[in-house]
Amino acid sequence: MGIALSDQRTRRAKLRLTNAQRSPVFARQLAQPHGLLGHLTGRMMVRGNCCFNEWIVDQLADRGGSEVRRIVEVGSGPGIGLAYLLAAFPDAQLWGIDHSAVMLKQARTRNAAAIRSGQLTLTNGDLDCLGALPLVDLVVAVHVLYFWADPQAELRKVRRALGENGAVSVGYQLRRNMPYSMQEAFKANGHRLFDTDELVTTLLRDAGFRRIDVLTRGPHRMQLATRAQFQ
Numbered sequence: 001m002g003i004a005l006s007d008q009r010t011r012r013a014k015l016r017l018t019n020a021q022r023s024p025v026f027a028r029q030l031a032q033p034h035g036l037l038g039h040l041t042g043r044m045m046v047r048g049n050c051c052f053n054e055w056i057v058d059q060l061a062d063r064g065g066s067e068v069r070r071i072v073e074v075g076s077g078p079g080i081g082l083a084y085l086l087a088a089f090p091d092a093q094l095w096g097i098d099h100s101a102v103m104l105k106q107a108r109t110r111n112a113a114a115i116r117s118g119q120l121t122l123t124n125g126d127l128d129c130l131g132a133l134p135l136v137d138l139v140v141a142v143h144v145l146y147f148w149a150d151p152q153a154e155l156r157k158v159r160r161a162l163g164e165n166g167a168v169s170v171g172y173q174l175r176r177n178m179p180y181s182m183q184e185a186f187k188a189n190g191h192r193l194f195d196t197d198e199l200v201t202t203l204l205r206d207a208g209f210r211r212i213d214v215l216t217r218g219p220h221r222m223q224l225a226t227r228a229q230f231q
């Protein structure tokens with residue numbers, strides 16, 4: 001009995017990972033959720049990113065209005081952003097692109113009615129998939145920027161996917177607003193964090209975007225950038 005108890009304790013101690021050990025695994029999952037852990041990561045994203053996505057879509061709905069007919073969300077994860085976009089732009093056609101099959105499954109369940117009605121299409125892939133779509137009015141990317149090895153190249157792909165009056169909305173957090181263990185884990189995985197909003201603005205400008213607005217709400221950031229100078 002005594003031996004069994006101490007065995008249990010040892011097993012539990014082994015399972016009890018420190019934050020430092022857990023974070024790199026979690027950071028990898030955020031970049032491309034997979035397996036059972038990926039499924040759990042998706043559920044955590046729903047809780048953690050819900051308000052941010054809602055705020056972003058509110059900003060877009062206030063500004064975008066009725067001219068937004070085609071929207072793509074890249075890195076759509078578990079599909080909460082898509083759900084808000086569908087509600088805010090009921091007449092628009094939407095696409096969600098993600099390279100994680102686990103995330104697409106969650107997004108499919110969350111937005112089943114819109115998929116059935118043909119309003120929403122989900123695609124397993126990366127930003128090269130944008131080339132197969134008709135030109136769109138809006139591309140949304142929330143908490144995805146960190147994972148692009150060459151963000152400028154990816155933003156250029158986004159710009160090419162936009163119609164003349166199109167815009168991109170990039171949602172992110174600055175390094176200082178992330179827990180230290182997560183900052184370290186992102187670094188260890190080669191993910192990119194940003195110290196200032198200006199760095200993100202420069203990326204957008206260098207990728208060819210114009211009229212770049214920076215919106216903030218507490219730790220949440222969104223930069224909204226247009227393809228053309230005048231709209």
Ligand SMILES: C[S@@+](CC[C@H](N)C(=O)[O-])C[C@H]1O[C@@H](n2cnc3c(N)ncnc32)[C@H](O)[C@@H]1O
Pocket residue numbers: 030031032033045046049053074075076077078080081097098099100103125126127141142143144147148
């Ligand atoms: C941190 S999650 C954010 C998900 C969602 N946008 C949100 O705010 O909850 C990042 C998502 O982007 C996806 N992703 C990262 N890089 C990608 C890429 N190059 N192409 C497609 N999906 C990507 C990941 O699979 C993951 O689902």
